[in-house]
Amino acid sequence: MSKHYEQHAEEVATAFLELLDEPVRAQISQDHRNELAMLIEAAISTAVFDQLEQAADQIVGLADRLRHYAEHYDKSSD
Numbered sequence: 001m002s003k004h005y006e007q008h009a010e011e012v013a014t015a016f017l018e019l020l021d022e023p024v025r026a027q028i029s030q031d032h033r034n035e036l037a038m039l040i041e042a043a044i045s046t047a048v049f050d051q052l053e054q055a056a057d058q059i060v061g062l063a064d065r066l067r068h069y070a071e072h073y074d075k076s077s078d
Contacts, residue, residue: 005048009041 013036017025 002045005041005044006037009037009044012040013037 013033016036017028017033020028
């Protein structure tokens with residue numbers, strides 16, 4: 001994963017942990033903190049890839065419409 005996603009995930013995990021009361025926060029191990037950050041990073045990556053896939057689908061649709069228009073351009077000017 002991208003270093004940028006990793007850093008952002010760690011920031012989100014830290015912000016979440018800061019919302020917890022100190023006694024609760026003290027009970028959360030470093031391994032659990034790391035797992036939380038990895039889950040957040042996976043969620044960020046999934047959201048980004050989903051958006052990229054949607055953008056790619058839109059580009060394909062636009063290319064198809066453009067090709068159709070180009071193929072029928074001369075026919076519509078008669």
